[in-house]
Every structure is written in C-alpha cells, then in structure tokens.
Amino acid sequence: MQPSFSDTSWSTRIIAEISQQLGDTSDRATAQLLGCGEDNFNLLLSAVQDLVAETPRSNSCGTLEALAKLAHTKMSSGEAQICWRRMYTDAHILLSLSELSPHTALHAIGYLDRAIIIAGAAGDGRLDLILSLISNIQSNYVQSHHFSLTRSRFEPNSSVHEPLVLHTSRHAIPSLNSPPSLETFQTKSYTNPFILRKFASNWPALNEHPWSSAAYLRSVAGPGRLVPIEVGTDYRADDWTQMLMSWDDFLTSLDLDGQSAVPEDVLYLAQHNLLMQFPELNSDITIPDYAYSSLPSPPDYPKYRSPNNEDQLVVNGWLGPKGTISPAHTDPYYNLFVQIVGRKTVWLTSPALSKHMYPYVAQHCENPAANNTSPSMSNTSHVDVFGEVSKGDRYPDFERHVITSKLTMHATLEPGDLLFLPAGWWHAMRAEETSFSVSMWF
Numbered sequence: 001m002q003p004s005f006s007d008t009s010w011s012t013r014i015i016a017e018i019s020q021q022l023g024d025t026s027d028r029a030t031a032q033l034l035g036c037g038e039d040n041f042n043l044l045l046s047a048v049q050d051l052v053a054e055t056p057r058s059n060s061c062g063t064l065e066a067l068a069k070l071a072h073t074k075m076s077s078g079e080a081q082i083c084w085r086r087m088y089t090d091a092h093i094l095l096s097l098s099e100l101s102p103h104t105a106l107h108a109i110g111y112l113d114r115a116i117i118i119a120g121a122a123g124d125g126r127l128d129l130i131l132s133l134i135s136n137i138q139s140n141y142v143q144s145h146h147f148s149l150t151r152s153r154f155e156p157n158s159s160v161h162e163p164l165v166l167h168t169s170r171h172a173i174p175s176l177n178s179p180p181s182l183e184t185f186q187t188k189s190y191t192n193p194f195i196l197r198k199f200a201s202n203w204p205a206l207n208e209h210p211w212s213s214a215a216y217l218r219s220v221a222g223p224g225r226l227v228p229i230e231v232g233t234d235y236r237a238d239d240w241t242q243m244l245m246s247w248d249d250f251l252t253s254l255d256l257d258g259q260s261a262v263p264e265d266v267l268y269l270a271q272h273n274l275l276m277q278f279p280e281l282n283s284d285i286t287i288p289d290y291a292y293s294s295l296p297s298p299p300d301y302p303k304y305r306s307p308n309n310e311d312q313l314v315v316n317g318w319l320g321p322k323g324t325i326s327p328a329h330t331d332p333y334y335n336l337f338v339q340i341v342g343r344k345t346v347w348l349t350s351p352a353l354s355k356h357m358y359p360y361v362a363q364h365c366e367n368p369a370a371n372n373t374s375p376s377m378s379n380t381s382h383v384d385v386f387g388e389v390s391k392g393d394r395y396p397d398f399e400r401h402v403i404t405s406k407l408t409m410h411a412t413l414e415p416g417d418l419l420f421l422p423a424g425w426w427h428a429m430r431a432e433e434t435s436f437s438v439s440m441w442f
C-alpha cells in the first residue's frame, strides 16, 4: 500500500501507514519497527509516542535529531552493529515526516536521502518505504519540473585524442577478442585482468536511456535529491573533503549538456550505490553472469572475500569531470568495471608487487577527512602513477620493480568497454573527459 499524503498535517495516520506498509499494526510492533534495539529503544519509543500524540513538534524532533546524531557518532567511530544504521534510518524517516509541507518538502527528501546514503536504508523494508515516500513527496509537495529528454547529450569535444603518455607502465592490458565462456572464466580467466571492448555497447545506458544526458539523469531522480560528492582531484590530498550535494547542482557542474560554467573544484561522485538510490537506472545495465561466479582467491592475494551482503555483489557508480583521479589502491573484491560515458585511463599492477607500492601506513595518513571515513589508507599507494617519473628517487623500488614489470599495465577504456580485475590488484583511474562508470564488486 502506498502512503497517501493528501493532507499536509503531521499526523498519527502517517505513522499508522508506515506500520501498515511494513506489515505491523500493534503499538509495540510499531515502536519496534521504528526502533533500534539495545538501550535506545525506550528513547525512540517515547519519540514515536510524542509524534503520535502530536505533542510539540520541536520536542519530538529534538529527540529524533539527538538519536540520529548518536547513531551517526557510533557509525563514524566504526561501530559496525546494524542497530545504529537502523536507528539513523528510522530517525530520518520520522524527521522527514515532520517536514511535510510544500515549503519544506525538499528538507523531507533530504532526510530520506541521508538515510539511504549514510545508513544504507538499513532495516527490513526501509529502502522501499523511503523510495515510495520520496516519490509521494515529489508528486504531492514539490512543484513539478518538466524534464525534456530531447536536450543534447554530453559529447566529447573531439574524436581525435592525444596519445596516452604514461611513464609508469610499459604494457597494455590484454583485450580478449570475445567474451570467455562462464566455464573458462571460472577456471582460467579470473586470475588475470582483461578487457572486453564494446561489451556493453548495447546497454540502454549507452542508447535509449543515455547516461550521458543530464536531462535523463535528472528524470530518474526527480527534484530535490541529494548525493555524496568528493571535492578535490585525489582523496590523498590535504584539502580533499566529502559533502552531500543536490543531484541537480552536481549534474549542472558536470556540464553534460554544455550549458554552464565549469566549477573550479573537481567534484566526483565516487563509489556510491547510485542504482539503489535511483532504481530506474537498474534496467539500463545488465549485471554480467561472471559477477555471480563464486571464485577462489586469486594467486598472490589470499585475503579475498566476497562482499558481505545478500547478493555478494556491490554495484557502485563513478561520475565526474575530466581530471578526476583515483590513486593506486587495492580492493579485496573481484571487479567488473564498465565504462559508460567518456574515456577513462586505467593503470594496474599485481598484488605480487605490493611490497614495492609504498602504501600508506595508518599513522602516516595525512588527510584527516580521509582518516574519518577510512580508518586506514593502507590499501592506497603514495606513488602518483599518472605523474611524471618521481624526481629525486622518492620511490626507487617502484621504479625498479613496478614500472618495468610485465604485470604492470595500462589502457584507456572507451564507452561500452568492460575491464575485469582480479581481487587485490592495484588499480588507479583517471577520467580523460566527463566520465560515468559502473563497478561491480563480487
């Protein structure tokens, strides 16, 4: 059942509708569905009761804000229990209900997007509930925007590209002539990187639902949505930071439609599960069968583990302007990485060469912002693989062992190309123009 928002009051009915939608009706069950478990259950229960009784809104909201803050503090200090993410999610769902008016609807949507982005909409049925609340709020409270799908798409300026000059790799990533069978992939191909050119060129994302079109990307989200953005070209820099930003403003900053001034800051939507937030995008791509393989650890990387979620699959979007760089790092997963818009240069080397990669060690993590979000950057290298050869012999082992190795490779991916990366391989990426990619970790 869809919640109905024909009245703008902040009422018992909405709580009842939420509980009905989640299949719960008793008072205690209602409190539980909004609850976090553990010690904060009573606190949340009283906040819910305040809401239901329509006691002064400021009191209830104060309680909810405090609960959300507590949950956030716990989450950022690395407490992994699901209860904090649930509490954050539920407090934000309730806070959004306190902003149901035409004047405050964008705040309501902001609360709901925060629950998705920051807490992964934790809790049974919460994601569907949040998405349906957002679309109801958009259609009932936000002045309608007309999205024209006929506007131009992002087109690279020229089809003649400067030849790629990389000082840190001498070999090309192999391109296979045809996709390996699932059996060949699972028995042989999974141990080394490869590229399948044009693998995804028939996906709707490159055709009838172009991810190169800001108008299309706006239309799948609707107005008022927030997304997490990294500010700065490289997450190792001192001035690098993260923020939540309006999706509309971010798309404008990318100048996909060629109509606005390009901003000074490099803004990068990186490693974000955009398809969970805007589920219409799911039908524009196809998860290749390879992603459902259960594979052993690759040679030289015994630490492999598949992602710890139901599907054992994490799909992330990477959207940003020319010049965004992901410095050389490793991830503990296999990766199917598909380039959808623009060109992206990839640099790779094997985990067999890890000892020459100059990774950060925990106490040398120079970026406080990065420190907040990732307790350790030990999977990230100090070396600028896209830079000049280091002056003054800063990374002699890298120069001696990595640059010269056959296991060190590069390529520039074009729209439609798929790159397969075994778990633990070092990879660095640089966008050569406005770029949209999808990674599938499994």
Ligand SMILES: O=C(O)CCC(=O)C(=O)O
Residues within 6 Å of the ligand: 270, 318, 325, 326, 331, 335, 337, 427, 429, 430, 437, 439
């Ligand atoms: O595209 C990028 O900037 C980085 C992608 C990446 O690191 C990944 O897919 O694991």
Ligand SMILES: [Fe+2]
Residues within 6 Å of the ligand: 329, 330, 331, 427
């Ligand atoms: Fe990565």
